[in-house]
Amino acid sequence: MARWQGQLIKIDDYRWKIPENYKTGMRVPGLIYASKEMLESICEEQALEQVANVAFLPGIVGYSFAMPDIHWGYGFPIGGVAAMDINDGVVSPGGVGYDINCGVRLLRTTLSEAEVRPRINELINELFLNVPSGLGSEGKIKVSQKEMNRLMVEGARWAVKRGLGSEEDLDVTEEGGCLGGADPGKISDKAAKRGIPQAGTLGSGNHFLEIQVVKEIFDSHIASIMGITEIGQILVLIHTGSRGFGHQVCTDHLRVMEQAVSKYGIKLPDRQLACAPIESPEGQDYLGAMACAANYAWANRQCIAHWVRESFSKVFGKSPEKLGMKQVYDVAHNIAKMEEHTIDGRKVKVCVHRKGATRAFPAGHKDTPRRYKEVGQPVLVPGDMGRCSFVAVGTEKAMKESFGSTCHGAGRVLSRGAAKRSIRGADVIRELESRGIIVKTESVSALAEEASQAYKDVTEVIGVVHQAGISRKIAMAIPMGVIKG
Amino acid sequence: MKKAFEIVDHTADVGIIAYGTNIEELFCNAALALFSLITEPGSIQEKSHLNLRVSSDERDSLLVEWLNELIYFFDAKHILFNRFDIESLTHNQLKATCYGEGFDPMKHKIKMGVKAATYHMLKLDKNSDGYKAQIILDI
Numbered sequence: 001m002a003r004w005q006g007q008l009i010k011i012d013d014y015r016w017k018i019p020e021n022y023k024t025g026m027r028v029p030g031l032i033y034a035s036k037e038m039l040e041s042i043c044e045e046q047a048l049e050q051v052a053n054v055a056f057l058p059g060i061v062g063y064s065f066a067m068p069d070i071h072w073g074y075g076f077p078i079g080g081v082a083a084m085d086i087n088d089g090v091v092s093p094g095g096v097g098y099d100i101n102c103g104v105r106l107l108r109t110t111l112s113e114a115e116v117r118p119r120i121n122e123l124i125n126e127l128f129l130n131v132p133s134g135l136g137s138e139g140k141i142k143v144s145q146k147e148m149n150r151l152m153v154e155g156a157r158w159a160v161k162r163g164l165g166s167e168e169d170l171d172v173t174e175e176g177g178c179l180g181g182a183d184p185g186k187i188s189d190k191a192a193k194r195g196i197p198q199a200g201t202l203g204s205g206n207h208f209l210e211i212q213v214v215k216e217i218f219d220s221h222i223a224s225i226m227g228i229t230e231i232g233q234i235l236v237l238i239h240t241g242s243r244g245f246g247h248q249v250c251t252d253h254l255r256v257m258e259q260a261v262s263k264y265g266i267k268l269p270d271r272q273l274a275c276a277p278i279e280s281p282e283g284q285d286y287l288g289a290m291a292c293a294a295n296y297a298w299a300n301r302q303c304i305a306h307w308v309r310e311s312f313s314k315v316f317g318k319s320p321e322k323l324g325m326k327q328v329y330d331v332a333h334n335i336a337k338m339e340e341h342t343i344d345g346r347k348v349k350v351c352v353h354r355k356g357a358t359r360a361f362p363a364g365h366k367d368t369p370r371r372y373k374e375v376g377q378p379v380l381v382p383g384d385m386g387r388c389s390f391v392a393v394g395t396e397k398a399m400k401e402s403f404g405s406t407c408h409g410a411g412r413v414l415s416r417g418a419a420k421r422s423i424r425g426a427d428v429i430r431e432l433e434s435r436g437i438i439v440k441t442e443s444v445s446a447l448a449e450e451a452s453q454a455y456k457d458v459t460e461v462i463g464v465v466h467q468a469g470i471s472r473k474i475a476m477a478i479p480m481g482v483i484k485g
Numbered sequence: 486m487k488k489a490f491e492i493v494d495h496t497a498d499v500g501i502i503a504y505g506t507n508i509e510e511l512f513c514n515a516a517l518a519l520f521s522l523i524t525e526p527g528s529i530q531e532k533s534h535l536n537l538r539v540s541s542d543e544r545d546s547l548l549v550e551w552l553n554e555l556i557y558f559f560d561a562k563h564i565l566f567n568r569f570d571i572e573s574l575t576h577n578q579l580k581a582t583c584y585g586e587g588f589d590p591m592k593h594k595i596k597m598g599v600k601a602a603t604y605h606m607l608k609l610d611k612n613s614d615g616y617k618a619q620i621i622l623d624i
Contacts, residue, residue: 075605099600190561194560244560251601412497418494443595
């Protein structure tokens with residue numbers, strides 16, 4: 001892969017600009033959040049060219065953004081954010097990604113490391129039994145076609161209604177776990193057939209379930225509102241999305257968008273950026289289907305969170321309530337949302353595409369949940385399984401500058417192939433075990449692809465967004481037990 | 486003998502380059518490459534077959550649709566294929582019989598879960614040796 005040789009202008013230590021005149025056809029400049037050191041590795045692939053390409057999309061306002069965890073995706077980079085004016089802008093399935101509403105949910109407990117460490121193997125085994133994971137895994141919940149239609153419309157609430165969780169969980173889930181406008185009529189038979197058996201499964205690839213230990217608290221007031229009060233406290237992080245269902249929705253609608261591009265005379269530098277005007281039938285159809293997949297993912301994480309609580313309850317012989325297993329928050333990191341933002345003092349309705357990026361709304365925002373109204377919406381930033389994860393909050397600066405968006409994780413540095421050639425899965429398990437981290441997986445060989453060395457250090461990523469002011473770090477936790485799908 | 490396909494790196498995903506002396510062979514080899522990523526092709530027996538029809542606007546997108554159709558049968562129906570008999574192939578339509586069997590966890594080791602074939606960096610070229618195509622897969 002050739003190094004990216006494009007033009008970058010330094011704004012400050014954490015912001016870099018790709019000028020609008022870098023390529024003819026760019027409608028706005030690119031803005032990259034990164035440190036100088038991180039830029040070195042970012043420029044090793046063509047992700048920044050993708051940032052410039054996204055700037056071609058009709059109706060884009062402000063900038064084509066890249067978060068510090070940016071890496072090379074399809075069409076859009078992963079770690080990309082783009083807001084399109086709903087009046088003359090487009091919606092692009094590539095700006096959401098295949099795994100629609102891939103995201104993370106964080107649960108806290110009142111258990112301590114000293115209580116969990118001696119039983120970590122038992123706990124991981126119980127979780128592995130209770131949460132379906134791996135390829136071809138099928139859910140424990142049986143969903144009929146009729147139920148599937150309800151699930152697509154109701155999202156996490158669908159699961160709560162069936163006793164899998166509580167109303168309180170929904171209060172601390174982005175969009176209350178249910179994106180409006182879901183239209184099951186826009187879902188193909190194929191998508192439904194892939195989705196039905198996979199509901200309530202963790203999946204494979206980079207998806208995981210992690211038991212973590214709080215190691216550092218940077219702001220004890222905000223952390224305590226999240227229920228994170230002690231160093232050594234146990235947290236559980238769930239990372240999964242809409243499984244084969246979301247992939248099929250994306251595949252189906254990309255096909256439609258391919259045709260829409262010529263129908264509406266849209267000029268694109270990359271085919272995978274295929275899009276349609278937001279208000280067009282093609283655009284509306286995609287948004288209706290995308291909401292179904294987003295809701296599917298929220299229902300999925302809701303089910304899994306319930307089984308996590310059950311597993312803890314079984315191992316520790318106490319109810320989830322007694323174990324203090326409350327949800328901190330649940331965020332999407334692959335989604336397009338209709339939001340109101342202020343641009344040059346003017347309120348504008350935009351469709352914000354976040355692909356490998358997280359919403360980061362500030363204190364006081366109408367969509368920041370009640371519990372966090374005074375401190376800002378929690379942002380969950382998982383790292384790789386050998387390092388650490390962060391909890392942060394959204395800020396006013398993010399609202400003003402990046403359409404209320406921030407980073408989503410570590411971001412890859414090694415391709416899956418390169419990781420597999422240089423790292424052995426069995427060595428990863430041994431190395432992590434020597435550091436007190438237990439890993440259980442369906443596929444030991446695939447574990448190499450997810451090794452620490454394959455990822456950027458999430459500490460650097462969070463450092464950039466914290467210094468740039470588009471989110472504030474609150475706490476850091478390290479893994480103790482990991483289930484990899 | 487000329488190689489049928491190769492596997493190439495892409496940061497978060499994986500790509501295949503398929504070759505064919507004619508277009509039918511190229512489509513077969515791309516499908517073989519797909520299933521070689523998913524499992525050991527030698528472990529798949531021809532126990533059943535499936536007739537598939539795929540259509541698209543152009544030949545390169547037809548290749549993407551063809552692979553997506555096979556991915557669908559793998560992900561939704563858990564069927565693994567190891568032989569493909571292309572009966573007709575125009576620039577926008579394909580008719581094929583695919584041979585293979587249902588996934589058996591005792592017999593088939595799943596190496597990778599391929600979820601979609603993409604248009605990203607899609608290439609389909611013809612030269613004096615025949616056809617060559619590059620497709621990036623989402624995993």
